[in-house]
Amino acid sequence: MNVRRLIPTATIAGAVALGMVALSACSSSDAATKSGGKLAVTASFYPMQFLAQEIGGDHVSVTTLTKPGVEPHDLELKPRQTAQLGEADVIVYLKGIQPAVDKAIAQSGVQNTVDATTLTTMEKHGTEAGHAHGDDDHADEETHAAEDEEASADGNDPHIWLDPVKFAEVAKGVGAALEKADPDHAAAYKKNTAALVTKLDGLNTAFEQGLADTSTKTFITTHAAFGYLAERYGLEQEAIAGIDPEAEPSPARVKELETIAKRDKVSTVFFETLASDKTAKTLAGDSGLKTDVLDPLEGITDKSKGADYVEVMRSNLAALRKALGAK
Template sequence: MNVRRLIPTATIAGAVTLGMVALSACSSSDAATKSGGKLAVTASFYPMQFLAEEIGGDHVSVTTLTKPGVEPHDLELKPRQTAQLGEADVILYLKGIQPAVDKAIAQSGVRNTVDATTLTTMEKHGTETGHTHDHGDDHAEDEAHGDEEASTDGNDPHIWLDPVKYAEVAKGVGAALEKADPDHAAAYKKNTAALVTTLDGLNTDFEQGLADTSTKTFITTHAAFGYLAERYGLEQEAIAGIDPEAEPSPARVKELETIAKRDKVGTVFFETLASDKTAKTLAGDSGLKTDVLDPLEGITDKSKGADYVEVMRSNLTALQKALGAK
């Protein structure tokens, strides 16, 4: 039975409702018959894997399509992975960030699929988020390019970097697991509540930690932090667009040098899964420092933390240092 989107999502309540109906109405009573009696959950990449593991606990067996160290945007599935998709009880993914995964899921025949973009309100972001300055035609071209690479509908997919939106998604995923495996619904509900509490605390830490800073502008390689910037009153200026491997135009590089001087930016951020060449070149030419701001698309040995929460706290520390938090 094909999954159909029944209602639009605009609020948390709506997100949870949609998360429940995103599953087929004909969920079977023997959903958890694979993986030693556990619910077999396939996650497209780390942010979905983290939710599945935290909410599913001991009652799920989680596999991920994107292995540690692989850049999710560029993932190409092997035939074996595509075949294994059809064996999942539930698939958790985020439509728009991995085209190959979206296509494979559509062809998998799995009735219990949960698209995280239906569980919260999506927004369009380009290379810049938060500014209202007039940057001219060259920047407009760069921003349009960034939006173009966001997803097929132009939305920025990086919702997990906003703890509030991620909590909305967590509620929808929890409802989905309850629907797929009603025998363990109470456990999923309890785990979801605990995770949402943790994310609420993380949100509070960001709010308080970034409330008073010397500057609100940060420069990053990859335009992944638009939602985070909007949530906490910051201004993201990305070297490239949504695609971490995109090359900026000379005009964009020159503009960033101007912005850095004007807004007293002292740090250019790069990330662990993409090349840091452009960020270090810009920093060197402008006399700026470099540091890591992790978009949390995967956890590796280079990550500054063992899981989502730890890395987000490392991101907070890095932002506080770069922005001159008081």
């Protein structure tokens, strides 16, 4: 029986009007998700969005809280975004990198929340783990303090997505969470997870082979985001700044970096796409070094050297090989 035929037209019109009011606090994408029958997944920022889209495929509708071009660390949620969180079937986020998001998720009431930091082993980098360089114990205190600001509340470095091995571990956990939330499509999620893990394994192999034989192991970057990557492939990260890539380094830190650059035959100072290259260019100019992009992949924009995570990571590998003098 077609029930709708039994309902007067005026009643239908009224219901539609009421429905429009009820949906006013929700985005059109949320409404489409609910009516389309897809699993509504909200991702905190790009790396989590990438995982949800790759694993969820056609069975999910993914929205992200951090729009392209927005620095994730600085994100402040609008009331509308906070309200939308409660509409999600699943939330995928990385605790410790966006305090405003962490707070909103805790208050959202959503049962299926996936914290990426629980899906792999977190580590401490920066001051906690120690630095291999630096003759003066106090020369880079300001930089190390800034790096520590970047860490999550428990002191761990949150940038796990820049290590393909750890990112693959997170992918498996996200896949399992989607299977649990939407068992009708569990087989598809399992298949997509396996395909993504294969891609990430290939990326890891490319980095291992590409960085195995280089003239130097040290790279200088504005943003202390590459600790996991450096540790995975036997490199040494030296960051100009911590949480703020555009911060001016102290004179002591500049002097130390100049010393490190000469000693370790560093050729390049890296900057990133979502921040100004002013600091990197100033240091490079004073030290006679070149500049290039090393993308922390916190967002994809028109300036990104690739359309997605894998493509940008391969661009990062090419930049590192060139800067480190890979053979």
